[in-house]
């Protein structure tokens with residue numbers, strides 16, 4: 001599965017993956033009210049593009065036809081802010097390859113630690129990649145109570 005840097009031509013695909021990943025995969029562990037708050041209002045795709053093109057490392061995984069099916073990022077301090085897969089690509093190993101590329105880049109940059117705030121599905125994924133759960137985080141997004149987990153991996 002080819003992995004390459006995110007560019008502006010991927011913006012629409014990333015927005016679509018973000019929305020579908022939350023609606024389909026997120027809905028397994030979170031209520032409809034929670035996934036709606038997580039996905040955010042109209043315009044989130046534009047904000048997503050602004051984040052992914054702000055200088056951080058952002059990678060996409062494409063299928064054999066070149067269609068983007070997952071994306072993820074790595075900030076300069078080792079923070080992984082985004083890791084999202086199209087539902088049909090989730091569970092196939094695509095995200096594993098994408099994550100490995102992010103970790104390789106972190107090691108190459110001399111980072112000592114990777115960390116994230118992981119949803120339930122992401123927590124299960126990160127545990128398989130050697131992360132440790134530090135604590136559960138309970139907070140509100142757009143007025144809706146939700147939770148995730150602070151996770152980290154020492155490199």
Ligand SMILES: CC(C)(COP(=O)(O)OP(=O)(O)OC[C@H]1O[C@@H](n2cnc3c(N)ncnc32)[C@H](O)[C@@H]1OP(=O)(O)O)[C@@H](O)C(=O)NCCC(=O)NCCS
Nearest residue numbers: 021025083084085087090091095117118119121122124125
């Ligand atoms: C987090 C994510 C990128 C991990 O990628 P992945 O390919 O699904 O990783 P895994 O195969 O290890 O699956 C992790 C968990 O996701 C869930 N999952 C995977 N594929 C799924 C699918 N098609 N439908 C519903 N849930 C699915 C499973 O609960 C799985 O846990 P399990 O293997 O212990 O049952 C992906 O699940 C995703 O996009 N989730 C929704 C968005 C999200 O939560 N992003 C992280 C924000 S912090």
